[in-house]
Amino acid sequence: MSPASDLLAATLAQADFHPRLPQQRRLYEAAKVAIHQNRLGAGNKLPSTRDLASDLGIARNTVIAAFGQLAAEGYVNSVLGSGTYVADLRELARGMRSGGKDVTGQQHTMPTVAPAPPLSRRGEELTRYAAGARYEIQPFAPGDADFSSFPFKQWQRLQNRVWREARADLLDYGQCGGYLPLRQAITEYLRLSRSVKVSVEQVMITSGTQQSLDLCAQLLADAGDTAWVEDPCYWGARRVFQARGLKLHPVTVDADGMALEPEDLATRPRLVYVTPSHQYPTGAVMSLSRRRALLDVAVRKNAWILEDDYDSEFRYTGRPLAALQGLDHDNRVVYMGTFSKVLYPGIKVGYMVAPRELVEPFKSALYDLQRPGQLMVQAALADFMALGHFTTHVRKIRQIYGARRETLRRTLAQHLGAKAAQLVAISSEESGLHLVVELPDWADDVALQALAREAGLSVYPLSSYYLAPPVRRGLLVGYAYVTPEKIAYYGKLLASVIQSGVRR
Numbered sequence: 001m002s003p004a005s006d007l008l009a010a011t012l013a014q015a016d017f018h019p020r021l022p023q024q025r026r027l028y029e030a031a032k033v034a035i036h037q038n039r040l041g042a043g044n045k046l047p048s049t050r051d052l053a054s055d056l057g058i059a060r061n062t063v064i065a066a067f068g069q070l071a072a073e074g075y076v077n078s079v080l081g082s083g084t085y086v087a088d089l090r091e092l093a094r095g096m097r098s099g100g101k102d103v104t105g106q107q108h109t110m111p112t113v114a115p116a117p118p119l120s121r122r123g124e125e126l127t128r129y130a131a132g133a134r135y136e137i138q139p140f141a142p143g144d145a146d147f148s149s150f151p152f153k154q155w156q157r158l159q160n161r162v163w164r165e166a167r168a169d170l171l172d173y174g175q176c177g178g179y180l181p182l183r184q185a186i187t188e189y190l191r192l193s194r195s196v197k198v199s200v201e202q203v204m205i206t207s208g209t210q211q212s213l214d215l216c217a218q219l220l221a222d223a224g225d226t227a228w229v230e231d232p233c234y235w236g237a238r239r240v241f242q243a244r245g246l247k248l249h250p251v252t253v254d255a256d257g258m259a260l261e262p263e264d265l266a267t268r269p270r271l272v273y274v275t276p277s278h279q280y281p282t283g284a285v286m287s288l289s290r291r292r293a294l295l296d297v298a299v300r301k302n303a304w305i306l307e308d309d310y311d312s313e314f315r316y317t318g319r320p321l322a323a324l325q326g327l328d329h330d331n332r333v334v335y336m337g338t339f340s341k342v343l344y345p346g347i348k349v350g351y352m353v354a355p356r357e358l359v360e361p362f363k364s365a366l367y368d369l370q371r372p373g374q375l376m377v378q379a380a381l382a383d384f385m386a387l388g389h390f391t392t393h394v395r396k397i398r399q400i401y402g403a404r405r406e407t408l409r410r411t412l413a414q415h416l417g418a419k420a421a422q423l424v425a426i427s428s429e430e431s432g433l434h435l436v437v438e439l440p441d442w443a444d445d446v447a448l449q450a451l452a453r454e455a456g457l458s459v460y461p462l463s464s465y466y467l468a469p470p471v472r473r474g475l476l477v478g479y480a481y482v483t484p485e486k487i488a489y490y491g492k493l494l495a496s497v498i499q500s501g502v503r504r
């Protein structure tokens with residue numbers, strides 16, 4: 001056996017291949033490893049296909065196929081009438097360093113992969129701000145819904161029906177802003193439930209609010225433009241704007257929502273991001289006078305308002321509040337909603353209602369930049385809405401979450417003790433998926449988050465949502481997916497964590 005045959009036989013024997021991997025792939029992989037490790041060095045002549053086949057006890061055609069693949073990928077060169085030679089990988093990839101010996105004992109260049117190029121400046125920025133990592137879901141993580149109440153069976157039936165119909169057109173990319181019946185169902189829903197002024201042409205299906213925001217940031221603003229954002233702010237929106245090079249101008253939020261001051265009005269925003277129905281994370285509802293004032297400012301400044309209506313389905317008493325978009329007579333508002341909360345985040349379906357002049361540019365950019373798809377899911381969702389299952393589901397989870405909210409409030413009040421209870425304020429509005437427990441200024445909410453994590457609880461510090469001082473201290477406590485029994489148990493633990501944090 002030649003040294004090269006020996007080497008390949010040994011490499012094949014050591015490799016941990018999938019049992020169904022064909023012989024020719026095994027040989028090809030083994031040769032690649034030997035070449036990369038420079039055990040088969042550049043310029044080495046491989047055995048003839050006949051000899052190697054006989055040395056390894058395999059068919060010659062198998063060797064021919066493996067050599068063919070290696071040649072096609074540039075690992076070896078076939079020289080007519082002479083044989084097959086290992087290629088010099090340095091010529092293929094620059095930046096490889098030297099070392100190692102080949103089977104003939106000659107010193108050769110060690111081809112190692114060149115270090116990955118450093119990130120772009122944008123990449124550096126993006127990763128520097130990374131904030132979206134999810135820890136394991138533990139009790140009280142804010143924003144998480146209870147997926148166990150998802151109507152799996154119903155959904156399965158609708159999904160099966162769509163697949164049974166075998167509509168090839170639904171396997172294509174989604175063009176024209178998404179599946180028309182879904183856009184119609186959303187139009188109806190928004191008119192009835194959210195008082196949005198909308199016709200079906202204005203509705204575009206996206207893969208969620210994050211994508212809607214990103215499209216707006218790309219199409220409506222240039223790098224260096226200013227975006228007014230609520231302070232404290234939803235980190236997802238903040239990240240998108242930063243990623244697109246926008247300057248964030250934080251505007252303080254109080255009990256009536258975004259509170260514009262003269263120093264804010266002295267700046268020129270291109271975009272204004274708001275969550276007027278239920279400010280994230282404080283829960284404030286923007287007052288009517290503030291809504292009107294904001295719309296006026298948008299006209300005067302020629303700015304676009306991005307209304308993120310992410311959780312308006314979760315209003316536990318009274319009617320849901322009307323959307324800001326419904327008050328807009330000047331077409332300054334881009335309204336966005338999502339099925340992430342009300343169905344499940346992985347569905348990746350959201351929607352945007354764009355002013356008429358933006359519809360065509362948005363649709364073409366959506367197609368060019370994102371290549372939307374998932375029409376099968378959109379079709380099932382359209383049926384889910386048209387058949388009334390959506391309304392039933394919302395009603396059901398609204399009841400569940402409302403009761404859990406009350407249980408959490410009661411449990412905390414019961415276990416905080418009179419002294420701590422006087423020092424904290426538990427949010428009282430009747431909506432959303434989390435409560436805010438506001439803490440006194442001296443409390444360190446970041447340290448409390450760490451303390452809570454040690455107790456197996458996941459709560460978020462309010463101060464971390466702020467862009468500028470002064471920050472308010474508090475904890476965001478999610479209740480939607482925690483069962484009442486668990487709320488009673490873990491709520492007591494949380495109360496003791498809070499007690500320790502407010503002690504002077």
Ligand SMILES: Cc1ncc(COP(=O)(O)O)c(C=O)c1O
Pocket residue numbers: 143207208209210211234236275280308310337338339340345349350
């Ligand atoms: C304020 C806010 N907007 C939007 C979303 C949902 O966005 P998406 O549709 O991208 O899942 C969330 C989710 O946590 C949110 O908190």
